[in-house]
């Protein structure tokens with residue numbers, strides 16, 4: 422009986438320690454990457470990231486662009502004027518395009 | 533015989549740009565002055581906005597309307613940048629024979645667009661956009677950029693070319709959709 426109480430105490434202790442250890446671990450680092458929009462192109466047009474990473478799109482062109490998920494228009498920025506930027510939090514791989522200039526395309530791969 | 537007539541009437545704009553290259557050189561060794569280059573650049577952009585206005589009145593096709601909206605916004609953005617630049621450079625755009633030729637050709641095209649209806653309009657409008665962007669790109673690359681003297685004006689014209697090339701690919705994409 423005493424033995425059992427003792428061992429369950431040990432187990433609880435180990436679990437607590439484990440929980441504390443987990444809490445102290447740094448969260449998987451979120452990276453912020455940049456896709457430049459210049460001369461009517463997404464640069465890089467093909468980018469590989471981790472889930473949860475952030476991609477900042479910056480427009481350097483004198484004309485406005487947007488960034489729109491291509492297959493079902495799941496997400497979209499509003500039009501970005503010269504010098505404006507927009508940040509996407511990546512939830513999965515995607516093909517995207519500019520709905521203003523439909524031939525401008527890019528790709529996000531999640532690894 | 534009939535085919536020849538169509539092929540001749542289409543690249544009207546190209547013809548007028550090329551003509552200027554020749555007559556400009558014949559009249560004076562130097563070709564266009566910077567105020568003249570600025571005038572041609574602004575006019576070429578204004579003309580495409582005029583074409584888009586007709587598209588808003590005549591088309592119901594979402595792809596055509598989206599394209600026309602892009603032309604309006606982009607060519608306006610280019611004009612605004614051009615005006616800001618010439619203001620800074622204290623260059624006053626000067627109307628010249630090429631500007632006048634462009635405007636005369638545009639009047640003819642506008643008449644053609646005004647008289648077309650429905651799906652027929654869409655094809656005429658997009659077909660003209662393909663031809664017009666091709667000729668403007670070639671004019672900027674072979675006439676305006678080489679003849680512009682001021683470095684900032686030159687690099688501004690160079691910066692406009694990628695947008696025009698994207699417009700051309702976009703127009704060709706819509707043209708393919710219309711011909712399906």
Ligand SMILES: [Cu+2]
Nearest residue numbers: 486519521522
């Ligand atoms: Cu765009």
